[in-house]
Amino acid sequence: MPSSSCQYIPTDTHKAHVPLIFGENVSCTFIGKQQVLAVDAVSFGIGEGKITAIIGESGSGKSTLLKLIYGLLAPDAGEVRYRGWQVPTRKDKLIPGHDAMKLVSQGFDDLNTYANVWDNVASQLSNTNLKLKEERTSAILKKLRIDHLAVQRVADLSGGEKQRVAICRALINAPEVLLMDEPFNQVDASFRDILQQDIKNIVAETGLTVILVSHDPTEVLALAEELIVMKDGKILDQGAPEKLYLQPTQAYTAKLLAKSNILTPQQASSIGIQTNKQVAIHQEWISLAGGELKFTLVGIRFRGFYQELILKHEDVILHAMDFHKNRYALGNTLAVTVTKYHLL
Numbered sequence: 001m002p003s004s005s006c007q008y009i010p011t012d013t014h015k016a017h018v019p020l021i022f023g024e025n026v027s028c029t030f031i032g033k034q035q036v037l038a039v040d041a042v043s044f045g046i047g048e049g050k051i052t053a054i055i056g057e058s059g060s061g062k063s064t065l066l067k068l069i070y071g072l073l074a075p076d077a078g079e080v081r082y083r084g085w086q087v088p089t090r091k092d093k094l095i096p097g098h099d100a101m102k103l104v105s106q107g108f109d110d111l112n113t114y115a116n117v118w119d120n121v122a123s124q125l126s127n128t129n130l131k132l133k134e135e136r137t138s139a140i141l142k143k144l145r146i147d148h149l150a151v152q153r154v155a156d157l158s159g160g161e162k163q164r165v166a167i168c169r170a171l172i173n174a175p176e177v178l179l180m181d182e183p184f185n186q187v188d189a190s191f192r193d194i195l196q197q198d199i200k201n202i203v204a205e206t207g208l209t210v211i212l213v214s215h216d217p218t219e220v221l222a223l224a225e226e227l228i229v230m231k232d233g234k235i236l237d238q239g240a241p242e243k244l245y246l247q248p249t250q251a252y253t254a255k256l257l258a259k260s261n262i263l264t265p266q267q268a269s270s271i272g273i274q275t276n277k278q279v280a281i282h283q284e285w286i287s288l289a290g291g292e293l294k295f296t297l298v299g300i301r302f303r304g305f306y307q308e309l310i311l312k313h314e315d316v317i318l319h320a321m322d323f324h325k326n327r328y329a330l331g332n333t334l335a336v337t338v339t340k341y342h343l344l
């Protein structure tokens with residue numbers, strides 16, 4: 001329950017469509033050798049029972065925003081509310097962190113690496129009902145597929161396994177919100193997909209609200225239902241992944257999510273697109289199967305299942321995807337068609 005020292009505005013909860021968590025003009029400055037405005041007057045809403053990802057380049061303020069939501073940091077302006085209640089911060093509470101939320105931090109700081117997995121998780125429950133304690137610990141370890149590791153020391157686990165222990169610890173007391181800072185950092189690609197699906201299943205089964213931070217948006221495109229895009233402490237975009245991917249409003253978002261080619265109106269005009277706006281052309285919107293536009297191949301990057309071609313026409317550089325490797329050489333002239341573009 002929210003702390004009694006917090007201000008409650010009952011009318012907020014009666015408004016239609018008020019998000020579970022919302023921030024209004026929230027700012028946070030770090031004062032050290034230099035003053036850093038890490039979060040700059042942002043307003044946002046986070047819906048209940050879904051997965052929201054905060055994404056952006058390194059240093060854009062993602063972790064700071066997560067800490068403001070949890071109450072680990074106090075905003076120097078604006079406010080964050082949870083179910084209409086102002087989120088208590090260090091100023092209001094002895095033990096920081098909102099009681100309805102749990103944070104899984106990047107470094108697994110909360111784990112006791114010398115204890116085994118079972119004790120790390122079970123220790124989060126009281127001893128008043130030992131049977132229930134055992135049942136709940138067993139159930140959550142099974143749900144996160146680490147029941148076979150119950151007696152292993154945490155120190156001996158892989159990064160991905162430690163991540164699962166940290167999530168079990170966070171979830172065992174059934175918080176309403178799970179906050180995760182770069183949860184897939186230490187998990188390799190194949191395990192990442194399984195962990196993401198497990199998190200999705202838990203959200204679907206329990207109505208848990210998940211907020212996670214990622215510097216790699218491609219890894220959360222399939223996971224999150226809502227994205228918050230940050231740059232230089234500001235929120236540039238918020239919306240559904242498909243919408244932000246296909247109809248970005250900002251060049252930054254288009255580049256971040258789709259590695260899109262961004263052209264000025266003049267550059268666009270030289271390839272036949274007349275507009276006074278910037279143009280985003282995603283790599284997959286460029287067809288190499290012939291066309292009027294002639295580009296010179298100036299670079300080839302191996303990307304695994306495809307290669308990225310760097311194409312030049314006058315002062316326009318386009319990056320395109322090619323799934324048929326080894327059919328072109330540097331210096332070749334390629335006939336190109338832009339099949340789709342988006343005006344910013």
Ligand SMILES: Nc1ncnc2c1ncn2[C@@H]1O[C@H](COP(=O)(O)OP(=O)(O)OP(=O)(O)O)[C@@H](O)[C@H]1O
Nearest residue numbers: 030032036038057058059060061062063064065215
């Ligand atoms: N405790 C702190 N003291 C001083 N400056 C800080 C502190 N924490 C963060 N910053 C600065 O605030 C800015 C935002 O940092 P933050 O960690 O929120 O970014 P981020 O987007 O999460 O970055 P990353 O993806 O690299 O973790 C950065 O310039 C960072 O150096």
